[in-house]
Amino acid sequence: xxxxxxxxxxxxxxxxxxxxxxxxxxxxxxxxxxxxxxxxxxxxxxxxxxxxxxxxxxxxxxxxxxxxxxxxxxxxxxxxxxxxxxxxxxxxxxxxxxxxxxxxxxxxxxxxxxxxxxxxxxxxxxxxxxxxxxxxxxxxxxxxxxxxxxxxxxxxxxxxxxxxxxxxxxxxxx
Numbered sequence: 001x002x003x004x005x006x007x008x009x010x011x012x013x014x015x016x017x018x019x020x021x022x023x024x025x026x027x028x029x030x031x032x033x034x035x036x037x038x039x040x041x042x043x044x045x046x047x048x049x050x051x052x053x054x055x056x057x058x059x060x061x062x063x064x065x066x067x068x069x070x071x072x073x074x075x076x077x078x079x080x081x082x083x084x085x086x087x088x089x090x091x092x093x094x095x096x097x098x099x100x101x102x103x104x105x106x107x108x109x110x111x112x113x114x115x116x117x118x119x120x121x122x123x124x125x126x127x128x129x130x131x132x133x134x135x136x137x138x139x140x141x142x143x144x145x146x147x148x149x150x151x152x153x154x155x156x157x158x159x160x161x162x163x164x165x166x167x168x169x170x171x172x173x174x
Contacts, residue, residue, distance in 0.1 A: 135162075
């Protein structure tokens with residue numbers, strides 16, 4: 001290429017990043033992330049074998065930060081948990097502070113993304129509900145896991161497998 005030719009790259013900053021869902025069939029675990037670099041790393045195998053995108057996602061955005069917690073790999077639970085509710089985040093922070101490292105506990109990873117809180121179990125105009133289902137792992141003696149999705153059919157699929165519906169966890173932009 002001669003010096004007279006210039007290549008101009010245009011980068012578009014996404015104003016409402018997407019929260020992408022992954023699934024691992026061997027673990028029967030779902031995982032979500034709003035970090036493009038983390039999603040790319042998972043695609044490349046950094047989280048271990050078996051993780052793939054489900055094709056489901058939702059937009060992030062709003063005035064409420066979503067806390068992100070990860071369970072200790074050993075002794076467990078080997079899972080992530082997200083909440084937009086200050087009370088849940090505070091409880092997890094308190095449990096983390098009072099539980100020794102060698103015991104099962106949730107560990108803060110900061111905030112995962114921003115969202116809006118539901119109001120009376122529903123979402124405001126311009127937002128859609130993000131439903132939360134739980135695999136009941138603690139009572140079934142397996143790693144706990146939650147699925148967060150705006151897709152009602154996806155939530156119904158896990159409920160049909162014995163998961164528990166926990167309601168609208170947050171509201172995503174349309």
